[in-house]
Amino acid sequence: MNGFASGLMEALLRDSAFILPQLFLAGLGTLMLWPGDLLFHKGEKHKWAPVTGAILIVVLALVFRTPEGTGFSGMYRVDGLTKGFQILSILGALGAVALSQRLLNALKEQTVEYYALILFSLSGMLFLCGAVDFVSFYFSLELMAICIYILVAYLRKQERGVEAGLKYFLLGAFSSGLLLYGISLLFAATGGKTTNFAEMGQLLPVVSQSNTLLVGAGVLMVLVGLGFKVAAVPFHMWSPDAYEGAPTPITAFMATAPKAASLAAFIRVFQTALPGVADQWMLPLGYVAAASMILGNVAAIKQQSMKRLLAYSSIAHVGYMLLGVMCGPEGAQATWLYMATYLVMNFGAFAIVIHLQGTGEGERIEDFRGLKDRHPFLAFAMMVFLLSLAGIPPLVGFFGKFYLFQMAVTQGHITLVTIAFLTSVVSAFYYLGVVNQMYFKDAPALAEGAEPEATGMATTVIVTVACVLVLLGTGFAKPLLEWAGGIGSEKKASQVALR
Amino acid sequence: MTYAWLIPVLPLLGFLVNLLVGKKVGKGFVTAVAVGSVTLSFILAVRLFLAMKGADGHRLDLAYFTWMQTGALTVPFGFTVDPLSGTMMLVITGIGLLIHLYSVGYMHEEEGYYRYFAYLNLFVFFMLTLVLGDSLVLMFVGWEGVGLCSYLLIGYYFETDYAPDAGLKAFLTNRVGDLGVAIGMMALFAAFGTLTVSGILTQAGHLAPEVGFGFLTFATLMLFVGATGKSAQLPLYLWLPDAMAGPTPVSALIHAATMVTSGIYLICRLAPVFQLTPTTLTVVAWVGGLTALFAATIGLFQRDIKKVLAYSTVSQLGFMFLGLGATGFAAGFFHVFTHAWFKALLFLGAGSVIHALHHQQDLFKMGGLKSKTPVTFWTMLIATFAIMGLPPFSGFFSKDEILYLAYLKSPLLWVIGVVAACCTSFYMWRLMALTFWGEPRDHHAYDHAHESPKTMTVPLMVLAVGSALFGFWGVPEAFGGHFAIGEWLKPALTFGQLHGEHGHHAGPAIALAATSTVLGVIFGLFGWFKYKDGLAWEEGFIAKFPAVHRVLLNKYYVDEAVELTILGPLRWFGNVCWKLFDVILIDGVGVNLPAALTKVAGDFVALFQTGRVRNYVFTMGLGVAALLYMLLK
């Protein structure tokens, strides 16, 4: 027994190098709650944002320095895929923290737990990116989700916030039940032998005939659970409501960071654990992807609320990204790239929405009327982001789409790519609708003597950086693709790592 | 040639500078930046053109860096300068410069002066990217970019109700076309494994022409769909007349001289591939011919001076496609070239008239301006000679070449072309007579009319010289020339491969040309004669043939027909999914899109997104059940 304990200790110490960023996040998050909350009194609570930002930047650096390899009895793995999506998640959190200042300063009470929750949920995402076993996978997914439930309902005195939180929570609990049951069926199909992705990947294709139903149903429920997390149709119902009701920085956060992590898990599960039974999930996943593209884009057309529009647009973008999931290992880099471009343009757009919300506008699309006169730069940047979301070249959004679609064509998903093309045509319609409001409609008269509010530092920086990236990003396609190349080699590596 | 990249980048810098600081600094600075950047770009373009002319095989490949590289796909970032793109480059920067100058005078009272010039510069940048790009990806960047600028500039007068909608309509119709280009691009990639123009053309040279409907036919047809969007052909032409809501110089540059010809340019660029697909070429020829006739007849009785010119542009673009379809790539492009000069001139002249009459665009309220605006009158007269195909003005040679090739393809196409040309002569002389001859019909406007300032008339004169003389670049063999432009473009159009040449037989060529010219002159004289004294004849015509007139004036009721036959039943009987599909189709025709689409989308979403958790769970459950069914089936 002593030998076992010391062996365990040794293994933990050895493997902790892989999860240093998470340990750092969870540790500092806890310290922030106590005794950190004594550090700044209420009047100084705005100092938490830079502190959290600094923590996130350190974590980003740590991720880059994390050694590659598998640890914790084959439960957690660090490779190109892990790191690539971890970086996106961290950037998403960083953006959310930077944009949260004004919202939180307006509250009376201490707000340190808001930042701590972001850190905890981020640590869940980082685990999720590297989870290669259903145990660690489910554990990280829940860690991530539970923190976000609270964040969505964070403004507990607003009815909408609480409603959004409750809806998200109830549906989340439902989907998590489906997911876990699916995992248990897969586990049963292997004869109760393993929950490890790679081992499952070998066992599942050769299960006995009587168990094929188990496999099929299991695969399906896992698909449903993951589809819920990334808000793919028809498991997307929570997302427009949650996006609209949540505090806007959290909306921006939800649209990017957890999505990146869940996509990483999506790729990992379907390309490592279930590639052998691809005939069971390829078709359903294709339908889910197509439905997401169609419904997301069509539903966005009639939206009056900017946040709901971005929610539906996000559903549509997930549809495109699922194409990448279907494309095998090479699809992983295309998905990553698409997610990276989506993150940048999405945060740019949200930064503008959040800034306008501070002055009581920005919630509705009408509020963007005549923005070019009030905020010429913001209007221009918003146009750039929206056009990029619509996939107009030469903005990065086009680059991401082009690369992904080209990949899907070479893999033979012609029908889906055609749908993707068609729906992206439709998408131009509602994005341009907003541009029309900003550029071609007169502004509502400002109150006498009222000046449009100056943009804060965080907003200016985020909008400027995002705008430059969106405008020039395509020029750096080659180095980006070379870097992303490490993500695609995931499958082979994981098979080598089999014990 | 290290300076070549500056040619597109200079206007881009102009755009950025004017957009960022234009509002604060004065109009003088804005002018200096905008016109200066295009001037420099033009000078460099001339240098580059001369360098290309001196180069081996008339071709310069300027590769800058590898843009994307992964697995099977390598996309370099570079420019190709050859006779085709070089000529286009000169047209864009040259006519672009003239139109910038003209705009200084035309737009001088506008508040959004800086915005206007910023967009115009951006347009030049994208247009040059489209023309010079050495890969389909880069060309596509320019292709979408010019559409965007067009959208921004059409919507420029946003105070009006219709301009922003017209911009949106143009953009969305173009998106439908762009979809074709994107699919065509993917198909070419699938067929050739590369997206560089030279790579595709090299491989295309080794292939035999496709019989019937093969994969390449599909690819080229898709590209042609894109071309019909950008170049306003049937059935995607509806946006161009609406696009006249933009400022007149924009109509001249974007919707007459350059952007709308990019569809033709695309086909010329890929001429060796299109050579392999005779089916596509036949389609191109017929669509072009029918568009030419269709639009020309609509142009007969329009009252808005810019609408006449807009339909005229659609019709002339049809002629160009007719030429391409008759395997006369050089002839089609020749017409692009001459048309750029005389149609830009016509639009700018119309702008000058509108300017003189303080934004009066109605032909019925003009008249007698000959002596008031002499420069405008004389220059527009030259352009009219050119467009009606009077020898030796430029339009004669290019149009004659197209009609001759059309005759070789099918005599019926020739007849269609000649009828369209007769209509052209008629409506042009109607326009001229109503504007410049007769008694002024609006005395107030007439009394205040004045000739435009120098910055507007000088570009008119330069364009007039071009419209008069540039036809001599392509005098056909039948008239003692040797179709120099064809020889000049040959390396670019054939890419070193064999090219199906038509032997020119002087006999029929001269007879055909004489027939069409004489008919054109007769119809032109008829138009002039009937309208030079006022509206009496048209009123008589209306009285005698009210139905014909109404049909033509109302553009064959296409908008209404779509409304009646597609939208009406759709609203009544359509279920959600069927509507959804059809709305995409209607998108292509561009009618009543906002209302229909919003409604359908509303129905669609309201079906699910009720706000109630139980319904959400139920939908998810349905989703699971559907997927399970798929699994067990």
Added chain:
Amino acid sequence: MPSPNAVLIISFLLFSTGVAGILIRRNALVILMCAELMLNAANLNFIAFARHSGSVGGQAFALMVMGFAAAEVAVGLAIVVALYRRKATVQVDDINLLKG
């Protein structure tokens, strides 16, 4: 030792009960309980098959799931309480401000 396949049937019944409850009940608290039923159905599978194959992994998984479930319920109840404070109801049909 009973065949684990029998357990599959029981767990499926448990799972179906949970799903049905979520589908038809309106009380947020009951929905929460039904979600717990779904998790427990999965747990049953894990334990039965882990014992069948003799591996500890599945049993450990079940233990951890119980932990997650507790955390989830804690958060869920907090949100339900917050809702009750604002609207004095725990019926999910009463909340539909956000829709469309």
